[in-house]
Amino acid sequence: MAISHSSESPAAPTIAGGAPLDLSACDREPIHIPGAIQPHGLLLIADAEGEHRVLAGAGDLEERLRDDWLGQPLAVLLGQDVAALLNSLPGGPNASVPAPVAGVDERFAVTLHRAGGQLLVELEPIGAEPMTAANALAWIDAVTGSFERAGDKQALFDRAAVAFRALTGFDRVMIYHFLDDDAGCVVAEDRVPELETFLNHHFPASDIPKQARALYVRNRTRTIPLVDYTPAPLRPAGFATSDLSDVAVRHVSPIHLQYLRNMGVGASASISIVKDGLLWGLVACHHRTARLLPPDIRSAAATLASALARQIRAKEEAAAYRERLTLRAMEDKVVPRLNSEEPLRAAVQAVKTELRDMLDADGFALVSRDDVEVIGHCPPAPFLADIVRWVRDRGNEPVATHELSALFAPARDHLAQASGLLALPLHDEDATLVWLRAERIEKIAWAGNPHKATALATNETLTPRASFASFSETVRGRSRRWTLEEIEAAHRLRRRFHEAHQHLQVRLLNRELTRTLREKDALLAQKDVLMKEVNHRVQNSLQLVASFLRLQAKTAGAGPVADHLAEAQARLAAVALVHRRLYRDDQVESVDLSRYIDELVADMRTSLGAEWGRHIRLDLAPILVPTDRAVNIGLILTELVINATKYAYDGGAGPLAVVLEQHGGKLRLIVADEGRGKGTPGATREGFGSRMMTAMVQRLSGTIEYGDNQPGLRAIMTAPIAED
Structure with a gap:
């Protein structure tokens, strides 16, 4: 409710005496069954x-x-x-x-x-002169063309605010974007000069409860023509309250109406901006007096919001592509020097400026056992050595953070040089590459103090905050965030160092140990044979277990025991596939999840039979994930597919879609069927598979939700791509 758009979203309150009130009460308010x-x-x-x-x-x-x-x-x-x-x-x-x-x-x-x-x-x-379909399409086409010509996202947002205000006629129109932590920010605004601005103001996540955000996805447009209205109850009296989630004229939460009055708003409307099925933001509209948003204008606004969402996605993808190209070009400048016969220190010394600039760092250091080589703004060498010891104590894996002091307390004394850290330990050398970013003191403008709320003094009734004066908060200890593309480039660079080290060792051995060349080749061949033998034995062991499970299934005959054994075989196949991928790939720390899922589903098609194989469809985005997370995701996918094959079509085969998507720093795995839906017998059983899947999702710090696929059941598992 932060910007008074048409949600029923009470702000963070307290109760009489200043004691904090349970904010989960906001999430439990039954705004979908108001009874009026x-x-x-x-x-x-x-x-x-x-x-x-x-x-x-x-x-x-x-x-x-x-x-x-x-x-x-x-x-x-x-x-x-x-x-x-x-x-x-x-x-x-x-x-x-x-x-x-x-x-x-x-x-x-x-x-x-x-x-x-x-x-x-x-x-x-209906208004006296409703907009015709031809006029609406022509206007939307013209505005969409201007969206396409916008040079960047900010220009796109500014044009969108102007266009939506021209369409709706409201005094103020804001483009409101939900951030990663569900807080929000006004990224563009068009208003009459008399109104104060909310541009670039932030709003806490508690301003819009979970159930209100869900309704924004389901019901894309909402309007409150007059804040001070008397609700019209359902008649006759005593009629059972109905679910009015899809009804545009549904009565609004009294808490939200009071919020609008506190803000001096006479009418409000909102249009959802839904990108890739997720709520990206809102077009929030305010008017000082009563104003109706007729159905024809709302329909045009919803269509325009969909066009805006597509342009946001296109510009984000274009920006990411340009960043990857730039990083690749800078990487190509560094790699040739790494492939020389110089020692690591000398090679890094020659390209340390390029290494710093490649990841847009304020400082760069190579920290080895005996020496610290720096360029740019860096803290003292002893502190850099402490950082490296801390990184290696965490498992000797890469670390990327824009808030180092929150993870490593001694960094609080060096915020000016080391608020952000990207550290790459080199396994082949007793050395670590360290990129540092300086503190960026950020002043966040809030529409009212987010840490202060009000409540009725007489009881524990929730009430919204009444002040929206600009409140400035200074945030310290943070640097610019490392982008996903920069982190991917750092991983590639680490592999390049590994490859360069291997190449250097080979060249030195070829020159210094010419007489032992055959022996070296024999040792390498023996090592390869050993690795193949190890892999062969592991695979044989897994196949032996799978064969034993099949034999037990046959012995048990048709029934629950055979079904459980078949499920165990499927889970075993998911683990075996990861092992094969690890043996093939050079990078064992991470796995291309799309390739892994593609191969896992291919195995499932074989085990499920040709009839099911024809019905399974894949739509997979390439996402690089840590190997241990890939194992958990593979087991979750296996369990979801098993459930669909067992329950969706009463044992028969039918359409089954598997989708993998990336949204910022999170991935989303969707398994959707067109079968019996939520009422499927056994779909919510708490058996071993369900308990295992719940444990896997919790291990990923993720969530899993089930929804109506119209028809069928749609399971959505959302989790961070990498563990924080």
Whole structure:
């Protein structure tokens, strides 16, 4: 609720006496079943079967529609064949009625919603001159063209704010972006000069509860034409409260309405910006007086928001591609010098400027056992040695952080030189490459003090904060963040050092040990044979276990025991595949998750049979993940596919989609079927597989959610790509 867009999202409160109130109460507020609507619209609730007779309603139906609405068939009230409209739906829960419905003195745009065994009929008044489809498409096409011509994301955001304000006519329009920690920031704004600005102001994550964010994805546009309204309850009295999640005229949380009043806002609207199925941000609109956002304008705004989301994704991908090209070009300048016959120190000394500039660092150091070689702004050598010892004590693995002092307390005394750290221990040398970034003191502007809230003094009722004066907070101890592309480049550089070290050793041996060349080659060959033998024995052992499981399954015969043994074989296959990948790849620290999943599914196709093999579809984005995380993800995928094959189609085969996506520093694994959906028998069983999968997800610091795939079940596992 930070920027007063049309969410029902109470700000972080306290109770009387200043004691903190449990903020999870905000997440539990049942905003989807308010039992009332906003009075500018009307609502009819009808039986989903038979003649679709009206069971209840809300709003001034007698004065605006007709007196005898209760108990009437929808076809009579709407003047249209409701059954034909429902049969023409493409499978979704909502449908707009093509022709407007005439009321007593006005016309209504009508939208049908399915909600369990009921039909929700939403009626909203139409403006005197609604926007035609041709005009809307022409305008959206022109604006989308201007989005495409924007030079960068900031220019895109600025153009979007202007376009949405021109479309909606609100006094203030903001482009609001959710950050990685679910806090938000206004990245663009267009407003009348009389209003104060919220541009670049931040808002805490608690301002928009979890259930409100979920509704933003489901219901892409929301409007509150008048803040000071009296809600119209469902009638007749005592009617069971219905789920109004899809209803645009749903009554808004009283907490949010008070928030709007505190802000001096008379009307509010929001349009969701959904990128790759996730809520990227909002187009938040404010007006000082009452203002209606008609259905035709909302539809155009939703279409424009989708175009904006596509352009955001395109510009992010283009920026990442350009950064990769730049890093590759700088890498090509460094690598030739590493392949010389110079010792490591001399080679690094020759290219230390390029190494520092490659990752845009303020300082660079090569720390070895006997020496510290630095360039740029670096802390004293003893502190650098302490950092390297700390890195090696953590497992001798690369470390990348933009807040070193939070992980390594002694760094608090050297923030000016070492607030950010990227350290690469070299396994072949007793040395570590260290990139340092200086502290960037950041002043964050908040719309009101995020650490202070108010509450009613009489009881523990949640109330929003009342002050939105600009509050500045200084954040110290942080540097510029290392991008994913920079971290990938550092890993490649580490491999280059490893390769250069190996090449140097080979050249020195060729020159100094010419007489022992044959012996060296024999030793290398023996080593290769040994590795193959080790791999062969491990694979044989795994195959032996798999064979034993198959034999036990046959002995057990059809039934639960055989099923459990088959599941064990599938899990064993996931582990065996990782071992084969490790044996083939040079980089054992990480695995290309898309290749791993592709090969794992190929094995599953073989074990499941040709019928299932034809139905499994893959859409995999290349993501580099640590090997141990790949094992857990492989086991989770195996479990999800096993569940789908067992329950989705009652033992038969059917469509099954496996999708792997990357969103910032997180990955998302989706397994979706088109079968029986959430009601599938056994889909929520707490057996060994489910418990194992839950443990794997927790180990990844991730979450797993199940949703309606319309039809079927959609399982979404979200987790960080790398462990913090």
